[in-house]
Amino acid sequence: MTASATATVAAFPAVETERASRDSRPLRLITCGSVDDGKSTLIGRLLWDTKAVKEDQAATLQRDSSGKQNDLGLPDFALLLDGLQAEREQGITIDVAYRYFSTDRRSFIVADTPGHEQYTRNMATGASTADLAVLLVDARTGILEQTRRHATIATLMGIRQFVLAVNKIDLTGYDRARFEEISHEFKELALSLGVKQITAIPVSALKGENVVYDGRASMPWYEGPTLVETLEKATVRSNQTVGFRLPVQRVSRPGESFRGYQGTVAGGAVKPGDSVVVLPSGMVANVKQIVTFDLVRNAAVAGDAITLVLDRQVDVSRGDMIVSIDSQPMTGRKFDAQIVAMQPEGIEPGKRYWLKSGSRRQRVTVAPASQLDLKSGKWNAAEALPMNAIGKVALTFDEQAIFDTYEQNRTTGAFILIDPDTHNTIAGGMITGRHSELGGIHKGDERVILSLPADLADKLMATEIFASRRHDAEVRHTNAGRAAELLADLDE
């Protein structure tokens, strides 16, 4: 690694970081790390130093913690965060909690999820809406297997910006070499997952260094941004550059003269005069009006909750999708997906579940094909998926289904599975494409072995092409001589 102490290791500045200002949408982020990494202290510190914690809340804290303060005289932040009594009694965080804080430039929504292994499902839940993941490690222990697991889950859920908070740096005597070693290892890990935007920051959450306020006094060698500065400049993902999608939530008919289709634009943009198709029926119409409470608008973009009026009588009901005529989603009865199993009963092959995506709910059977081993990053063949498993599955629908890939659209490519017996949400899933009988690393189709310089391979793996098929590729690091020998072996 270079000697630069600025550990902003954004490998590809290709994605333009928008100028942060108060005029931006809230940034949603997830924090991942274990109890021992000091995650509660970090979040507590963020809330405390941005003044999101008020005096009376702190007073309640101090009353509760009965003298349990850290050595800086601050309250025990973990108590502030662990809101539920059941958790306090057990001393662990068992669910996803949402925290709010803001700076002059932006507001933030933090999904605070537990780091313990059995709670993969909670991390997946928190990551589903996040634009960025903050991964926390203890500077003394460095990258753990757990860090790898969290980074993998975050990537699967579509997060493409990572911040590595190397916490407890004070306990290493602010050891710059140690920090750089950890940053380097993390950079390799992130790149192998295809994540391009990576920032590593040496932090002492306990002392408040490089969280909201800089830690220059203790770490003059670090010239990069603080955690909050990094978050202020992070990008918010939107689906605005893809085709127009409007999942219809309800049909508004206040009188005979008006018929509007209400929903939230899930992709692209729309304006009066645009030609659209109603799926699954395939009926074509033109947009006549975009109605909102305030005014009749001349355009709407992804994220807008609107009422769409078409220029002719077509049959549209809840669960249908209105889409642009020249950029349509996939339709069909068989799709491939990755899912996270969330309940003790797991995923039973052959059982008919309810699938909900957008406003559309339909019957589906799920055939598991493989399960991700979070330790090795390999997909192993599987026929059923237990709780907390991440699996590749084939979905078979009774009727036509409508999807984009999750990689292309985080709304129209996402779904949940509901158990028809318990009505519980048993899985979250991401569409990877139309179902293909071939493909996957365990199948006997033709493969190519490439030998590349490591940096070039990293870049290649980080491209969009690989983003959706990363798990179809196997990457091994070796040296040029050994690679030449291996390839020579194949020729024989």
Next chain:
Amino acid sequence: MSDNRNEAEARSTAASKPPLDPHLKALENEAIHIFREVAAEFERPVMLYSIGKDSSVLLHLARKAFHPGRVPFPLLHVNTGWKFAEMIAFRDEIVKRYDLDLIEHVNPRGAAENVTPFTHGSARYTDIMKTEALRQALDAGKYDAAFGGARRDEEASRAKERIYSFRTPDHRWDPRNQRPELWNIYNGMINRGESVRAFPLSNWTEVDIWRYIQAENIPIVPLYFAEKRPYIERDGMMILAEDPRLELLPGETKQEGLIRFRTLGCFPLTGAIRSTATTLDDIISELETATVSERQGRAIDRDQSGSMEKKKREGYF
């Protein structure tokens, strides 16, 4: 009525209103999405209406969500009989102005057993007149979904609340057995008798509420603005001394001062703050420098830490 309110009403024709900033717009879009989803998926939704600022924002969002149609569900006001008089006057005017269906419910035990905040203590009183009353009203209406204005930033136990919060047939909330909630896909499947509480304002903070009220010219109860008002000091709180039912205890004297309320509930349990904030701008700048949370004025939260979670488990909103 205060000048601020009249001013807000005068400006309430939306035509010349500047567009919302992207932050508020995102929160508004999310709330409208939730309103529409619940209205489409449930048979008998109802909206809990408490007349406060959050309820005012909730109602405004409901009107936006279903425009140009009417709000397709009734509003439920669980009255304790001890609300500020100005709240009730405001409620009746809003219902008339926006052509809303209002259901008012008061727990009959209140009158029968003469339950008051003075005689029964805040915990017991709240349990009977709010928690029990709410259960009665929800059962009577056979509602399968109830919108509420709760925000996750309000209180620690709310931070883990789902947007669709599942409740058993006896209205219990089990914090350990909540459904996972991913993306903006909400699971509205329930059995008969079960219900969901839906919280469109989950991701809003107190400042967002005020900035939105300002941006959208939403009418609110004038008690939120500072005015010279009579009050007494009791248990460290400033209690509004306008209602004849408030009996002065030995040593208490009526005083007058420039005060306002950050939250509104039952007048004997809601403390005022000293403030000179007479406009929305004043309130927002006061809030941005505030060092105490809004619930500090609520007696019910102070019984003990974790008391909100207990009440929620028992069916309190």
